[in-house]
Amino acid sequence: MKVTFPHMGNTFIGAKVLMEDLGNEVILPPKCSKKTLEIGTKHSPETICLPLKINIGNYVESIEKGADTILITGSCGPCRFGFYSLMEKEILKDLGYDVDIIVFDPPDGRPMELLRRIMKAADTKNVYRILRSIVRGGKILEKVDNLIEYSNKIRAKAFNSFKVDTIIDNFYEEVRNVHGMEETSKLIKETRTKLDNVKIDQNKKTLKVGIVGEIYTIIEPFANLYVERKLGHLGVEVDKALKPSSWVKHHLLPGPFGSGEEKRKWKEAAPYLSTLVGGHGRETIGSSIIYAKENYDGIIQILPLTCMPEIVAESILPTIQKDYNIPIMTLIVDEMTGEAGYQTRLEAFVDLLWKRWEEDNHEELLSGS
Numbered sequence: 001m002k003v004t005f006p007h008m009g010n011t012f013i014g015a016k017v018l019m020e021d022l023g024n025e026v027i028l029p030p031k032c033s034k035k036t037l038e039i040g041t042k043h044s045p046e047t048i049c050l051p052l053k054i055n056i057g058n059y060v061e062s063i064e065k066g067a068d069t070i071l072i073t074g075s076c077g078p079c080r081f082g083f084y085s086l087m088e089k090e091i092l093k094d095l096g097y098d099v100d101i102i103v104f105d106p107p108d109g110r111p112m113e114l115l116r117r118i119m120k121a122a123d124t125k126n127v128y129r130i131l132r133s134i135v136r137g138g139k140i141l142e143k144v145d146n147l148i149e150y151s152n153k154i155r156a157k158a159f160n161s162f163k164v165d166t167i168i169d170n171f172y173e174e175v176r177n178v179h180g181m182e183e184t185s186k187l188i189k190e191t192r193t194k195l196d197n198v199k200i201d202q203n204k205k206t207l208k209v210g211i212v213g214e215i216y217t218i219i220e221p222f223a224n225l226y227v228e229r230k231l232g233h234l235g236v237e238v239d240k241a242l243k244p245s246s247w248v249k250h251h252l253l254p255g256p257f258g259s260g261e262e263k264r265k266w267k268e269a270a271p272y273l274s275t276l277v278g279g280h281g282r283e284t285i286g287s288s289i290i291y292a293k294e295n296y297d298g299i300i301q302i303l304p305l306t307c308m309p310e311i312v313a314e315s316i317l318p319t320i321q322k323d324y325n326i327p328i329m330t331l332i333v334d335e336m337t338g339e340a341g342y343q344t345r346l347e348a349f350v351d352l353l354w355k356r357w358e359e360d361n362h363e364e365l366l367s368g369s
């Protein structure tokens, strides 16, 4: 069995460690690129949201590298993600690809069916081994997320912020060639040391921006046109409301421990949006309020064109902006998004945030302190 899965930010690193730990061969899709998107756009319905198009591109590129089994997560939520696995199966069938697709649907009262699928994907019936590997994969994912979070902080203060990009690019290249938990952990540690050695300006004033919105576009850098880097180069520290490791905690460790963060978001969102609208629409509202309460300078919502849950959230955000006096900008992405226009909007937003900061700190600036 040669397994593959679609890209979604750092998820591939945790999934790779998990599957390799179980002794499976993993065929990673090449890094998402224009070619990936072209393939996906060509074979997907025109009006479907961006993540499905990129997924299809990932599958085709992986199958061409020899993958014969695709692992994907399912959903029963009220947005198109609930149909993703069915549509993706049909598209690949129409393209003539003979691959096995294993879908991890939420248990929904049938936990044994989910377990059977996990055993099939893991190619073992040893539940202890599977659980151990899931924990190990989850730990790696958390370490990588922390590493990237750290790089975002360093980039905003670095004398040469592009050096951080080079270190992270090298990490993503090298992580494809290491295997298992130990080698991956070692590489993460080495990369952290390289980041520690980047010269930073401790006195540099930076802005703080929270990123909210549709999970895939927040997490996958190709889909959000590397927004963290672009903002980092403008002296902005970025925090993302959703990360692969927090998604895993929320979905695999339900209850008071795993989903405490989500529960707080729902509670904050309740006065504005108290029901599930699919995807992470409710979390977008809750996270925005949390960022405002934590004195962030601004918030950016990112969503794919036609994303239903985020359109609902977008209609509420102007009220949050007014009630909490915090600038919020929405960016919509699809296969037609142009990099230059995107960069211009980010620069204009950051200029506005600096202007507000200067006005709020007028006295301090005059006294030169």
Ligand code: SF4
Pocket: 049, 050, 051, 079, 080, 081, 214, 215, 216, 278, 279, 280, 304, 306, 307, 308, 309, 310
């Ligand atoms: S959350 Fe939005 S982008 Fe994601 S699958 Fe649902 S509709 Fe599509």
